[in-house]
Amino acid sequence: MSGKHLTHDNDQPAPYGDPDTVHSIYRECIEETKPVPTRERTFLAPRLKGIHHLDIGYSKVVTASPGMILDNLYNFYDGVKDTLHEWWLRLCPRPTAITGTDFRGSSIVGRTTYAGRHDHDKPIHHLRVELWGRTWWLGWRRLAEGYSGFDGRFELPYDLRAARSSAIRKIRAEISQTTYRFDRHGNRSRSFSLAVALPIKKSDLVGMRYDLRDIQIELWCYRPDCYIPRVKIDDLQHEAPEKYVEGRNEAITDQFIPVELIKLKHVTMLRADPNALTIEEIQADYPPNLTTCIEARLPGYSRSDEFFGERMMNGMNALTFEPIDGEEHRYRVVNWGYQGYDHNNVYAFPTTEMDFEILPGDHAPRPLQITITGALSAFEHDPDQKRTFYPTDGERWLQAKRVARSVGGLISEVDDHFARTHVNVEQYAIAANRNLRLNPVTWLLLPHLKEVSLIDHTADRMLISQEAGYIPRASALTEKGLKHRVRDALGMMNWKGYRPMPVINDHHYYARAENLFWDITYEYISEFFEHNAADIRAYWYEIFAMSEDLVSHSVPAFDREAHLRGLEGRAYEVASRRLNYWTTRFDHQPQMPTGSYGGEPRALSPITQAKDFAQADPDDWENLKEMCCYAIHHATFLHSWVNEHQHDDIGEVLYSCLGLRFGEHPDGVMHPESDHRIAPDPLRATQMLWWSNLLSRTEYGAITKNPDGDVNPRFGELLKAHEAEFRSYGVLVDNIESRTNI
């Protein structure tokens, strides 16, 4: 996705010159600050092995020449090994035909179950099970194949004579996950990723049933220690339930190394001398972003009301505007700050309420007032102090907008980016990966849910952790506060009844693009369901099991009454306003029936409560479509939007950051940009710019490009058919990523 063009109101003054000129500068800056194209690799270019080797301090990048030479040698060795492996696979192909003629009397039986303390007896259904024989001359013989049943049990008949053939040297049973790929014509093929391989002594096969017993597999297990549904990953390198595709790692290496080197240089200099760099020097080292580009060509415009309203409506924040009762064209936006959440006393994170005038037609919002509640300086920590600023307040108004931008930046990062797309999508990814295998919904949903668990795992360390994460060290929220806030946010999110943001006027490009994408996704899903109805019904049990996992592991529903019970006075008021904020922000519908688990209402509604489609409620079919649409929408469009606008909106330290420091002045954060004591310190500043570049400029896996061939090309075709309309909203369909992977 790209930025959006501005439309200038005829009734507004144009202090920055001709509106067309402003518009063309805006467009040019969007083009100029797009992600850099893939760089060429050279022999002695620095190397980054993968996303999980990134760190806000020193990422594991090979930069020294001897290291690069060794790395190249290793890569050469790796390449040769891969080539030999591929050659070997071609030399010893695995036949599709099953060897044998008489399959009576002998079979392999067993049961696939989850592993671990909490799941160890729970069956895993529909896993692929195959029995393979390896000949003395290293060929393969397929002896039996099948799938585990609903109860995880399988029975694979095999030909005893074929299995005991003297040509066969050893035998093994393989348990695999099923994945799907598409060619450019939309033809689907299956592939299997091996989960477990169990050797079987040939002499043990003596006919009748041979029992492999319970085969325990750590497959997409839930973390037992987590406050929200997360997947258990003990070792990202070796024990993760999935891996990044090679292209993802290559893309980040190619696109991000220059930025990584800048940050490494800064970190090294600042560790030696914290004052070695100024914020201006740091900013200048990084590629320009939208605001620095505009500021260089139209000084002051990026801090203008016009630009402020535009970005609040169609930028990273994409705020939810609530009409103000009794006031025509007046809208209010609340960005809830630290109140109610654990925080530190270094950074400001007040609640900001912004009133806008939004006229019908193609008009950007015009800010009218900003009310800030909470501490703004190191000297006044009263969380209830409330101050209102107006456009006529001059410098104060500029400072208030800066505070509002920074609060908005942190909220977008935590609520919209991390909670709404990353961990929200992860709960669907876990449930889907645990349960979908033969149902056609598998190849509809899984391509959009892959890799999110991996990036979330990395985010735990780089973004959330109190010791090593960026947010607790560069903003007011502590790790505890973050987790509490994310849990509250998830408690408000439900697939059922979700609708895209209502469009306020013609200029509301974000909402129009979101609605368009939602409609296309729904059309794609409806078409898909129509074509695959029989199989979706036949394997309905997988939907039931997915629904059970979704509901039982979702966070407790955000119970308004329970949260307000026992509170009085100011505490009641704060809690009540906080709940209102969440309800508005995530379009929460308290009346929507949700599931329950352990006697406690849960945030998510069940898709179905029937194991068999014949017993399913008539609404269940629509529920499934709605859930698929929600998951795909959040994993693709919503994530792409918030992610790719980070560089535009938090890519200039002094324009907006995730946390303004209270500084040393009595006015605290209400001070000019030139006071660097309230800006992030240089180390945080370079880390912030690194972050915004990382998130916005390392794209991989667009739906229309479909580099891994896992997305049904039909989805891309539908999006392409609306390319012009998307472009009119400032969205490039070729930039909408198919999944949440950064």
Place this chain on the structure above:
Amino acid sequence: MNTTHQQSWTGELLADWLRRGKDFAVLWVVAKVFAFSVALFASLMLKRRMSHDNGIAARGTVRILDNPAIPLHRFFLPERTFPCRIRHATATFLDDAVKGIRSMSIKFSDDHLESPFDLQMNTGERSLFWSAASFLQFARLRKQKWGVEYRDYYRKYPDGLSGAIEALRENPESFSDLRYYCKTPFLYIGEDHTLRYAKYRVVPAKMGTRETGILQSPDPLEIPNQRVAAHNPNGRNYLKYEYRDRLEKGSVNYLIQIQLRTAAADEDPEIFNNMKPWDEEIHPWHDLAEIEITEAYDWVESCKTTFHVGNMPETLGAIPAKSIHDYNSLNYMRAHSAIAHKARLLNYRLFGYPPEIPDNDNRNWSDWEKPHRILNRSYDLPPKN
């Protein structure tokens, strides 16, 4: 074209013939090696049978019944009477009180070895193994220790486990009330020269006799544990004593029943599978003969009494086997075990009979042990001053 087809057909025939030849050769070698090993290492060296050392023999008569439902066979002529000898035993352990398989073997003669017709049967309608190959696994995976055995076998082979659940008997009241099945079928070629297959079983002659010792709600995980429970009051020889006492009071009567099915040209090999009982609706049990046992033998005679699957008329003998995976290979192996019997009898002759099982507290034991001997030596104490 025709020549190519013919060559291909000939080639396949030759390959099939070679395969069959190899399979049979393996079976023959396995049977011979196994029998020789048992003869050498168990029978000759340790006075051991394969498994059923702990038993009691008895004698009586067997009378063939006039049952028109059974096709006439020249050996089973109606009203024909034979002296007979039977032997009841508890498998594996030298302790009647273990949770174990019980057996009954019948000879149609009162000789310890020779006979025109022998039957060997165990409790349970299904077996614990189904072919020579599975029997070798069964033997290899016994791993008995302190009364617990076959754990690994049961874990790998659920059919073996279900066979054990069906065959094991826990504290039966008497050998005489149990049902014994000869699970692997035999040939039955009667006077009509029609090829049939036969299975035999023995039930108490008195209708309605309750079978005791059947496992109630068995826990599959506990099946390998055949140990005598601590609270079990039964001694190591309680079943043998009970049987001897019963015979002292009067005869014990059994009924031999036969189940028949006519052979088909395209026979499904599964009909020979001893894990799959034949449908009694289609192949009902018919009364074949009555046994009346009148006198129990002593320990020495019980030890000597030996049964062999080869002791059968040709038309009632074992069904030919083709490979170690053939279900009929079990009887093939049994037929090759004569050398082991002879080795054991030779040991008895050279070194004496094994000691009787003592009524001591050495429970769950499966090796011979001699009871303490009374030394009967006297000595004088030095006079006190």
